[in-house]
Amino acid sequence: MDFVNRSFASVLPEGSSPSVNIDFSTFHLSPSVVTTIICGLTLFYWWAISRAKASRDFIDGNYNFDAPIIGPKNPVLGRLAFFRNGPKYIAEGYAKYKDTFFKVSGNDLLIVPNKYLQELASMPPEKLSLNVAIVDAFQRLHSITKVITDHSLQTRMLNARLTPRLGLQVPAVQEQFKKYLPVELPANSTTEWTSVNALHLARRMVHRGVATQFVDELKENEEYLQTAINYSEHGFKHNFAIRVFPDFLKPIAAQFSPTSWGVDAALRKATKMLIPLIHNRRALEKTPDYKKPEDFLQYLMDGGIGEGDSDFTTVQRLMVTYLGSGPSTIIAVAQLLFDLCVHGEYVETLREEIIQVLTEHNGFTHTALAEMKKLDSFMRESQRLSPPTLLGFNAIVREDVVLHDGTVLPEGCHIQMATYAIGMDPEKNGPNPEVFDGMRQYKKRQVKGQGNIHRFTTTADNNLHFGHGKIVCPGRFFADHSMKMITANILLRYHLQFPGGHKQRPANTSMYDVLIPDLSTCVEFKLREDAGRYNW
Numbered sequence: 014m015d016f017v018n019r020s021f022a023s024v025l026p027e028g029s030s031p032s033v034n035i036d037f038s039t040f041h042l043s044p045s046v047v048t049t050i051i052c053g054l055t056l057f058y059w060w061a062i063s064r065a066k067a068s069r070d071f072i073d074g075n076y077n078f079d080a081p082i083i084g085p086k087n088p089v090l091g092r093l094a095f096f097r098n099g100p101k102y103i104a105e106g107y108a109k110y111k112d113t114f115f116k117v118s119g120n121d122l123l124i125v126p127n128k129y130l131q132e133l134a135s136m137p138p139e140k141l142s143l144n145v146a147i148v149d150a151f152q153r154l155h156s157i158t159k160v161i162t163d164h165s166l167q168t169r170m171l172n173a174r175l176t177p178r179l180g181l182q183v184p185a186v187q188e189q190f191k192k193y194l195p196v197e198l199p200a201n202s203t204t205e206w207t208s209v210n211a212l213h214l215a216r217r218m219v220h221r222g223v224a225t226q227f228v229d230e231l232k233e234n235e236e237y238l239q240t241a242i243n244y245s246e247h248g249f250k251h252n253f254a255i256r257v258f259p260d261f262l263k264p265i266a267a268q269f270s271p272t273s274w275g276v277d278a279a280l281r282k283a284t285k286m287l288i289p290l291i292h293n294r295r296a297l298e299k300t301p302d303y304k305k306p307e308d309f310l311q312y313l314m315d316g317g318i319g320e321g322d323s324d325f326t327t328v329q330r331l332m333v334t335y336l337g338s339g340p341s342t343i344i345a346v347a348q349l350l351f352d353l354c355v356h357g358e359y360v361e362t363l364r365e366e367i368i369q370v371l372t373e374h375n376g377f378t379h380t381a382l383a384e385m386k387k388l389d390s391f392m393r394e395s396q397r398l399s400p401p402t403l404l405g406f407n408a409i410v411r412e413d414v415v416l417h418d419g420t421v422l423p424e425g426c427h428i429q430m431a432t433y434a435i436g437m438d439p440e441k442n443g444p445n446p447e448v449f450d451g452m453r454q455y456k457k458r459q460v461k462g463q464g465n466i467h468r469f470t471t472t473a474d475n476n477l478h479f480g481h482g483k484i485v486c487p488g489r490f491f492a493d494h495s496m497k498m499i500t501a502n503i504l505l506r507y508h509l510q511f512p513g514g515h516k517q518r519p520a521n522t523s524m525y526d527v528l529i530p531d532l533s534t535c536v537e538f539k540l541r542e543d544a545g546r547y548n549w
């Protein structure tokens with residue numbers, strides 16, 4: 014027991030001694046205490062499991078569909094192996110079975126061939142649901158999953174209110190970017206390089222843009238920015254942390270995971286900041302000449318009236334949307350910065366286009382962003398080669414689905430498609446798919462009649478990184494705006510390179526099918542001599 018006392022002592026100030034000395038060698042538990050502890054743990058376990066089952070669909074349909082499993086077949090070993098080597102198993106499955114079905118992560122995921130895309134993409138959520146898959150991914154984290162249902166208000170408001178009005182937001186977002194880019198990217202010298210962590214820069218800029226469009230009053234509030242970052246990053250990690258556990262342990266693991274405490278704490282903090290603000294807006298609505306803010310919070314407040322939403326539910330809906338808008342866009346911006354460093358030969362071409370378009374449109378506008386076709390193509394190539402996930406088109410089959418050739422996907426199947434492998438398949442994306450061709454899509458858009466397809470936001474059977482049809486990201490136009498504005502502002506004002514000018518892209522790490530860019534990679538920036546010339 015010596016080491017117990019030593020470890021107590023090690024946290025005390027030097028020279029002091031522990032005031033309580035516990036002699037563990039004489040520490041005995043009576044049989045009645047042991048029985049009480051076992052009963053307590055059993056009751057707690059029963060409560061945790063039944064609580065979860067009462068509120069979630071149980072997903073086990075893949076066991077009823079016969080397809081080869083790539084990797085270990087045992088559920089726990091399969092999941093662990095997929096956690097460590099996801100890219101390897103997906104590549105192997107696609108190489109062997111791209112036109113049929115295969116499973117990865119034991120029986121967890123059924124990978125469906127691309128030939129069924131169109132019929133699956135048009136199915137209603139009552140048959141094939143993205144939301145049930147998302148709820149499953151956040152395993153029993155009710156502060157997140159409570160407001161995620163098919164036809165969720167937040168998704169409808171993204172589609173119906175925020176996306177059509179994205180153009181209205183552009184000047185306000187640009188004002189923030191112009192003001193804060195020099196703060197987040199303090200490279201003031203035209204001769205010396207300044208090194209900045211790429212992911213940190215991406216995180217700060219993405220969240221500034223999101224906050225401007227989500228809650229006007231808090232767009233410059235540092236505490237709010239940090240709360241939104243904490244919420245989305247704990248939520249993102251929670252998904253990974255819980256996935257590896259055997260199903261029967263997930264409810265307990267989820268209750269005790271620091272990631273779920275992090276989400277709950279951030280939600281409590283956001284609630285404190287947002288509820289008074291919502292009350293204030295409602296009071297102002299009663300005054301004459303009040304003009305409601307054009308932001309996502311307002312859309313959720315207005316839409317929530319018909320849903321009978323409480324103010325707290327409105328806050329939950331707002332915060333849950335950060336899970337979509339935060340991590341994937343941050344990762345995409347970091348990957349873009351890396352690609353600009355590796356493929357520096359595109360920088361001047363992209364910059365020329367940006368300057369030409371902004372000159373024509375007198376600054377940043379919705380149309381100007383749509384006209385940045387070379388940047389659009391570069392972004393899509395960056396996403397094709399470094400997507401956030403190697404799988405997509407994530408959905409749960411809610412009632413038996415009979416496919417055109419008679420194949421039946423049983424109720425409860427969890428399906429995905431091998432989106433990265435599809436993007437890298439020469440049959441789908443043309444020759445040399447492994448080569449980064451920043452103008453690949455731009456060239457395709459020059460073909461008569463194809464000017465409006467092959468865009469970053471256009472999903473197709475060879476471009477599934479935002480999903481497709483009804484299984485699709487409603488925030489992709491928002492992401493398109495954010496990414497173009499951040500990149501354009503950086504290219505207008507700074508030179509960039511990897512430290513020392515090397516051209517080696519840092520290797521991504523993977524967890525399951527998720528690709529994470531190297532968190533520590535820095536990019537060096539230097540102020541351009543002509544940075545002051547363009548005042549948009």
Ligand code: HEM
Binds near residue numbers: 407479491
């Ligand atoms: C580059 C950035 C982004 C990527 C790669 C991305 C990707 C995706 C994907 C793949 C899905 C699910 C569809 C599937 O599994 O195939 C999805 C869903 C979703 N995304 Fe995004 N997304 C991005 C940015 C955003 C932004 C900026 C927002 C919000 C402003 C957003 C909001 C959502 C929401 C709410 C869902 C769930 C849709 C539903 O409930 O029906 N995403 N996203």
